[in-house]
Amino acid sequence: MMVGELPPIFQTLIGSSLVKTKVQPTFSGSRRKSDKDKIKDPTFDILFSRLSSESTRVADQDPLPYQSSHSLFGTQSSMIMNPLTRSTTSLNGSLDTLMSTMSSERWAVERQPKLSQQACEALRLAYASMARRKGIIMTPALLEVWSSYRKVSTVNQYAQNFRLWTQYCLQEGIEPLPASEGQLAAWLAAMALSDKTASPTDNRCAAIVYFHKIAGGVTLEDMEIVRMTKESIRRKLGYKNQSKKPLLQEQVDEVVGQFLSQPTIQGLANDFRVSLAYEATLRWDDYEDMAFGDFLVPNDFVRVFLVDTKTDSMKSGQWATFAASTSSNSAYQLYRTLLSKLSSELSPEQIAQWPVMFCGEQGSLTVNKSKMRYQEFLKNLKQVCRFLGYDEDMLGTHSLRRGSVTDQFRCGIPDQVIKTSGRWKSAAFQRYIDQETILSFHLRAIQTLETARTKN
Numbered sequence: 327m328m329v330g331e332l333p334p335i336f337q338t339l340i341g342s343s344l345v346k347t348k349v350q351p352t353f354s355g356s357r358r359k360s361d362k363d364k365i366k367d368p369t370f371d372i373l374f375s376r377l378s379s380e381s382t383r384v385a386d387q388d389p390l391p392y393q394s395s396h397s398l399f400g401t402q403s404s405m406i407m408n409p410l411t412r413s414t415t416s417l418n419g420s421l422d423t424l425m426s427t428m429s430s431e432r433w434a435v436e437r438q439p440k441l442s443q444q445a446c447e448a449l450r451l452a453y454a455s456m457a458r459r460k461g462i463i464m465t466p467a468l469l470e471v472w473s474s475y476r477k478v479s480t481v482n483q484y485a486q487n488f489r490l491w492t493q494y495c496l497q498e499g500i501e502p503l504p505a506s507e508g509q510l511a512a513w514l515a516a517m518a519l520s521d522k523t524a525s526p527t528d529n530r531c532a533a534i535v536y537f538h539k540i541a542g543g544v545t546l547e548d549m550e551i552v553r554m555t556k557e558s559i560r561r562k563l564g565y566k567n568q569s570k571k572p573l574l575q576e577q578v579d580e581v582v583g584q585f586l587s588q589p590t591i592q593g594l595a596n597d598f599r600v601s602l603a604y605e606a607t608l609r610w611d612d613y614e615d616m617a618f619g620d621f622l623v624p625n626d627f628v629r630v631f632l633v634d635t636k637t638d639s640m641k642s643g644q645w646a647t648f649a650a651s652t653s654s655n656s657a658y659q660l661y662r663t664l665l666s667k668l669s670s671e672l673s674p675e676q677i678a679q680w681p682v683m684f685c686g687e688q689g690s691l692t693v694n695k696s697k698m699r700y701q702e703f704l705k706n707l708k709q710v711c712r713f714l715g716y717d718e719d720m721l722g723t724h725s726l727r728r729g730s731v732t733d734q735f736r737c738g739i740p741d742q743v744i745k746t747s748g749r750w751k752s753a754a755f756q757r758y759i760d761q762e763t764i765l766s767f768h769l770r771a772i773q774t775l776e777t778a779r780t781k782n
Contacts (some may be wrong), residue, residue, distance in 0.1 A: 441478055445485035449473070451492075452540035455503040459542045476536065477636075479611060487533035490517075504543035505534055511555040524560040531556055571720040572729035572760045573711075578604050582655045584710045591667050591688040596706055598664050599682065601657035603726040605648035606630060607748040610700055610723045612646065618668070619678030621661065626650050628658050637751050644749055731758040736767055 441449070453464050453472075476484075488502075494513050495502040518527050531552070539545065573581065578600060585597040603613060612632050620631040632644045650658045668677050671691045683703065686694035700723070708718040727748070734744045745755050 442482045442485060444489050445481045448485045448488045448537055452503060452537045455541035484533035484536050487530045488537050491534055503538060503541040505538050507549045507551050510534060511551045514555050518559045518563065521563060523566050524563040525565060527556060527559045570722045570725045570728060572732045572763060573721065573725040574729045574763065575733050578729065579655060580714055581710050584714060594664055594667065598657060598660040600726060601655065601660055603723065604730050605657045606646040607727055607730040608646060609636065609727060611636065613682055614700065616682040617678065618680050618682060623650055635749060637749050728758045728760060731755055732760045732763050735759045735764065
């Protein structure tokens with residue numbers, strides 16, 4: 327199959343490569359607080375009061391290198407010509423100039439993921455427990471390094487389950503760290519009674535083990551009662567098939583069309599988010615913290631900088647690539663349209679820092695600066711899928727990534743290019759290819775050949 331015969335979103339994948347940018351991480355003592363952080367949970371404060379004075383001294387220290395959220399947009403950097411208009415006009419507020427201004431290189435990365443308030447409190451409790459048990463003085467430098475022991479998003483998820491465990495410990499009058507083997511097994515069994523699968527139990531165990539390990543306790547493998555309880559829950563409840571079905575090109579077009587029918591800037595923004603996730607083969611973590619200043623248009627394709635990705639072991643950022651298509655429903659054209667809408671209220675500098683997952687509506691953008699959370703975006707996507715008659719229970723944000731990989735495979739894109747486009751370091755991308763879709767595609771091809779042979 328020739329490259330020119332491929333759909334527009336795949337034409338620029340052949341021969342493309344992801345270019346890494348050097349990152350200079352900086353640390354500061356302040357951060358922006360989310361709405362969830364404004365309500366402080368008293369659970370951890372009560373537990374802190376039980377610790378010794380030495381632990382309290384350690385707990386009062388800030389163990390986390392909070393990072394400021396400055397934009398990486400530099401107006402003094404070199405500009406890149408708009409590939410569609412070849413415009414080289416000076417700054418005049420036009421859309422083409424805005425696009426050129428948005429295409430400035432990002433020279434540093436300070437907008438890293440932040441630990442939630444719950445995660446901060448849980449880590450302080452674990453550090454304090456370690457200090458009391460082992461007599462270790464937790465220096466700020468040691469705490470800062472240890473804050474990167476796990477990915478921030480993972481620690482945030484662990485903290486939610488750990489908070490449930492600490493609340494149970496308060497009710498029972500026991501210490502959460504180190505965890506009591508019998509009490510932990512009893513808690514896991516009680517929580518599992520309302521579960522439909524064993525997956526929540528695995529998540530709870532992972533959370534407890536993580537903070538338990540920091541506190542200097544034994545591992546889960548050494549807790550025979552807990553291990554037996556966990557295995558019993560697995561056998562009793564089992565696991566459901568959690569693989570999401572892919573959203574293929576034709577289905578993505580329908581989803582985009584439905585969002586476009588909503589006469590709001592959020593409808594347009596959701597259009598862009600869906601198309602972007604599909605065309606650039608993105609995970610949710612790749613674009614949840616993305617800003618409009620992260621995009622570059624160097625030629626007939628678009629590059630978007632990913633600040634923090636799952637496979638970025640060098641912590642230098644990664645690039646995703648998609649076509650600068652002329653199709654009205656493409657991510658690039660929706661990006662241009664969205665910039666035009668935003669420019670009526672925001673300056674180019676403000677837009678460059680504006681999150682892709684913004685929540686505000688037109689006319690009040692500067693009032694509502696909060697970001698859309700995962701559950702809210704997932705709810706919007708599922709509502710549209712339900713309206714179109716799709717099985718919403720089998721669809722999620724990862725369906726866009728799976729659909730992109732499956733369509734690339736159907737189009738004959740080489741495995742190495744698929745691997746590069748999705749930023750995989752192994753052959754794990756093969757699990758994203760929907761086998762039912764490929765089998766259906768193969769059977770239709772056989773039927774077409776049979777029909778052609780019969781006619782001849």
